[in-house]
Amino acid sequence: MSKQRVLIVGGRIENVRKAKEQGHEVVFLQRPELFLADHAEVVDAALLVDYRDWDALAPLITAVHQVYGFTAAVTTSEAGVEPAARINDLLGLGGVSHEVVLLLRDKLLMRRHLAAVAPEITVAAEELDGRESLDRFAAAHGYPFIVKPVDGIASLGLQLVRSGAELDGVWETARELRGVEHQFASAFPIERFIMEEYVDGPEFSVEAFTFAGRHVIVAITEKLTSDNFVELGHVVPARVDPDSADAIERCVHTFLDAIGLQEGPSHTEVRLSDRGPRVIESHNRPGGDRIRDLVEAAYGFDIERYTVAWAGGTLPEPASRPPLRQAAATRFLSAEPGTVTAVEGAETAAEHPDVLTVALDIAVGDTVRPLRSSWDRIGQVVAVGPDADTALALCEKTAAAITVHTETWADATE
Template sequence: MAIVDCRSTGRFLPAALLRHGIECVHVHSQHPDVHMPFEADGFVDDLRHDGDLAATASVLRKHGVGHVIPGTESGVELADRLSAELGTPGNGMSRPAARRNKHDMVLALRDAGLAHAATIVSSDADEIIAWAESTAGYPVVLKPVASSSTDNVAACASPEQIRAAHAKIMSSTDRHGMTNTVVLAQEFLAGDEYYVNTVSRAGGHRTVEIWRYHKRRVPGGDFIYDYDEPLAPDDPVARRLESYAHEVLDALEIHNGAAHTEIMLTARGPVLVECGARTGGGQIPEIVTACFGVNQVDLLALSVAEPEAFDRLPTTAYRLLRHPRFVALINPRDEGVVPSHEAMAPVRALPSYAHTVMARPAGQPMSRTVDVATWPGYVYLISDDPEQVRADYRKLRAFERDFLYDNGSR
């Protein structure tokens, strides 16, 4: 097995595959997301792709690689190209860019007859303004065309805001170090936002979990992620989202591997926000399994190692066993420091506390949280009693307001 850019949730894949007796080779793409750490342990080889597809594929052949999968978003395109070069199970290559380029993604949905957001890409802010005023209406959402993690995403309600957001995007690189040469603009999708995590094999899709995003408005008018909660598999909304998500996977030719599909449930029904052909971020596999009976990492490993066992799974592969809440840590002040282990003690003492992941070292100065990149980290709260989770969430937010980011120790 080869994993391209084994970062984020992908870091759990080597161990999951080794439990099935499968060893892994790592491949660095030319433009990895350097904001995510890479751990070299667990690989029999660690390669750097220099742009020569045939040369990289030749090394993988010598290792007897039978599958190539991305470890995170930056590895999606190269994993697909290497799979096609090696002839190993992969995804459709009639329009592979649609799995990374958000404009091409919308065009693939349009051609498949699926609901999609009105979209334009342009290097000219005035063209986007004219489109907003003639077609989409305000507000419109501007973002880089192929980035990730809410990088430079802005909701714009006026020509001035469009010009400012457009200039910011065009003068920067995305999270993968690529220069932004155009800006993507989309109609603002009003509704509740969800994500559907899946694993596919040979075109057969299995749903691992469905969660609803809850967001809050921060000073300046932007929305940030607050917390996520799951939907039971028999929830009518969950069934509607699952059906649409699987149609999206077909439209994008995601035949093999994991996917993270973000969907807005609007007045006209489910509409895609975007789909990543890789595992969803922020996962702790053992916690997901405790709550759902299955997790995306282990199911992806099963699809590779024991395809017949994977095929026997029901389409909706998860159950809701406990009540989890994924809580994004939010620094509400202009300044602060990342809390130490000692400072987090009151959080760990909450009855439903389960796990913490910090995004940066304790004591490091930090600014106000305005997006995913400025999260201090995240916390899982889990209980059999949903009211306990809600009560502990309120206490956690009070800790943040009162003292959590004041200094490195309490």
């Protein structure tokens, strides 16, 4: 097979390296401020532009395609899924269409679509369009219910509404969050909100890869969450009974068919209610939080590699889920909000042979924020073991051995 050339939209440098390892040439589309010397050493060509600005990108990408003739546009990042889809549509390259991506990115659009074609896997939902809409939704569907941004990520802005006494506060919080400047506001602005029925029950994500409309469920990931829904850890494979696992997999097959996903990765979040599994949200990219590493450690399937290189034809198409090799888990690190004064135990914690990663995202002098979204977490531990309980226990033991000292803001004023 002749060498293939792929366009990779954003993402980490490992994306490029894995495509190169499969023998592909890489045209890299990246924002100028994120293009590093390391990128320059491995890419075959680079287009440096804010790829979120489609009006600016469309004529440039058309010209670049005429010169370099890449055969697919792919991405592993949430910010890249819409540009990649629009590029594939514009140039007739196939892959995931922009129409499908919009169904995944816009949670209200997704709910309305599922209500029409697969009501058994979704819940009631309406747009929050004024204070009175909260009263109407509560009257129609009861408590509790969820209010969250239509196209938000990382649990930012998600609120659980338990009673009518909370409605005024929920409305004020939603108003305050509209247009708020957060660290990723340029890529994920908060503008519209959705109200939807709350699904009680354990939460999972399903990691899959689709080959010409055939969905291969690679893993079911168990989620550990805080009271405000921020993810605190993940376990692969999920500790779930076979009947429940089958129901979750059927739910995701139904969902991916209903959405019309025909190619590539997906990361679908599901809650297992007493009425059966219900889809919470989904993304046509590998799961974040190093879930890709958990899946590879557990099943030997590199979903990131498949994402960037499958279209080039150098990877085998699995008939089904690969056999389980071992379990893998991750736990996120935490500390009291404040200014970091010392970090202890990280180097020693990483010495255990079954600890794959100890990653700290803070250093002395940095600020630990209250845990309101996934972006407020300060690091994570990844470990493996013969079973899920053992892998998770090692994560928790390793995380407990790492101490992040902070000077809280209250301490600083005393």
